[in-house]
Amino acid sequence: MLGFVIAVPGVDWYIKKYHSLQEQQLLLENHRLTRQWNKTQQQLQLLSTQLDSLNWKDDHHYRALLDLPPLPAEMREAGVGGSKRADEGNENIPLISGSFELLNKLNHKLTVALQSFEQIEEATHKKNQMLATRPAIQPINNRDLTTLHLTFGTRLHPIFNSYMDHKGLDLSARFGTPVYSTADGRVSMAYHSGSYGNVVFIDHGFGFETRYAHLQKFAVKAGNFVKRGEVIGYVGNTGISVAPHLHYEVYFQDKAVNPIHFFQRDLKPSEYQKIIQSPISKP
């Protein structure tokens, strides 16, 4: 009897102070779960920081390099409008609702980032194409070159003996010296003309066209796609010409420009060999 008198208030006091055994067990479990959820949230935050750093690079490096405007911040941070959430009805547990909110925000940002990267990939692809189609090398190897006549502009014509506008550069070389395409493009014309002789026109797109005249023979046909460094013909003396040479013209937006600007004259011979031996495939 006396035992009860002591035990009952004891139990009551114990439960008030330290919770019942069941509660204790549940609390233990709760702590374990909470720890896991906290870890989950940390993980989410880590992912979020990683994504933010990617987004920063996207905005400040890639978009700058590709000449695209940075994505407005409100577009990146835009709210999650009315999407169905997996945690519906559990807002009373902040750990769950908070984590899901974080996750939703992250997912949304990720979607925006993925779309943005798609745009960047497309722009990169286009840019690489642009780079590949820009005339950038000499059409004749320096090793084979006898003289480079820097004669862009008005000069005395050797046959007509009068001052005439000369729209290209003359590169003297022996008969049969290979002539290389200076950039990727499509052969738009390859035919025999009275003045040009055997001539190849390459359309590079982006407003660029190159012409290779007085060829001995062709190595390509109209409609062919060529890579930079591919042989398109051989040096000859056809058309209005007094000696074997290549007449090289660069047109930008239908206007002849001085091709000397489109040579990389500081290119080392070994580098040039590398380019013409394996015409660059697109990266």
Place this chain on the structure above:
Amino acid sequence: MRYRFNPTTCRYEPLPFRFTSVIKPVLILLLVSSALFFTLLLLHSAYITTDKALVLKRENQLLAQYQNTITSAIRETSNELHTLQKKDQEIQRQLLAASFNSPAADAGSKLAPTDTSDTNLLLASAWHRANLLMMRARNTNRYFASTFQLDNAGKTLLGGLPTAFPVEIKSMEQIASGFGFHINPFHKGAYQHNGIDFIASRNAPVMATAAGKVTQVRKNNLPAGEGNVIEIDHGNGFKTRYAYLGELSVKSGQRVSKGQVIAYVGISGGSAAPHLHYEILNYNVPVDPARYIMEDLNSTDYAFWLAMNKRKRYSLD
């Protein structure tokens, strides 16, 4: 008090007090009550579920239930992020021929001792060397303090040194390619690059890196060559050149002060992307601008800055 009948004296005599006689019932009481306590406690938890327990139970249930959901969702998200990171690497490779973060990692690995077994020895020797260096530095400083005097000519020389950044730098990653051999973006061959290419978005302001006089302003619409160029003479043989510019805001012959906006970043000439090509010429010989730019950089940043400049990547022109 307990008494006991003593037959010899025919008296009730008080027993001598014994501790055990008291402790026994108390112990029994304690034992019984504690047994009861535990039984009750067990019974309580077995049959009575408190409100608090109910709440906890529900919470635990939810926590456990959604744990799996969120874990798998996070796995999915991190997979997607991983894809994005791979794409990022690929784009870096395509745009700049290299990863952004490599030099710092290289620098770190060089500094770290390879073998940790003789760390103490290493530390001791480092300490010794540091002391020696400190002594030497003190002596050198004393020497310079007594011999070095900055006169007015010296001040103008220092003021005319192009030590500032020509564009606003948000991160060192903005250095696309430094001075030296780089890969041409058009034909991918290596060639000598005489300046630093800063990645900057179109229309970012370009600032004069030191006071001086604009000696050349050249505009060029041809998508080849250096495009729009500004050259500034700072005196003492120093000139700086800013190429591939967009809009220009100075005229030839104009005096400019340090930090003055002279132009805006563009994509003129044979550039592969909007950027600023910055050159420093000392008596018309191009020098490495990385060795001159040092403003707003502490020693750590400066080391990083030099490392960034050594990366061999695509140049942008």
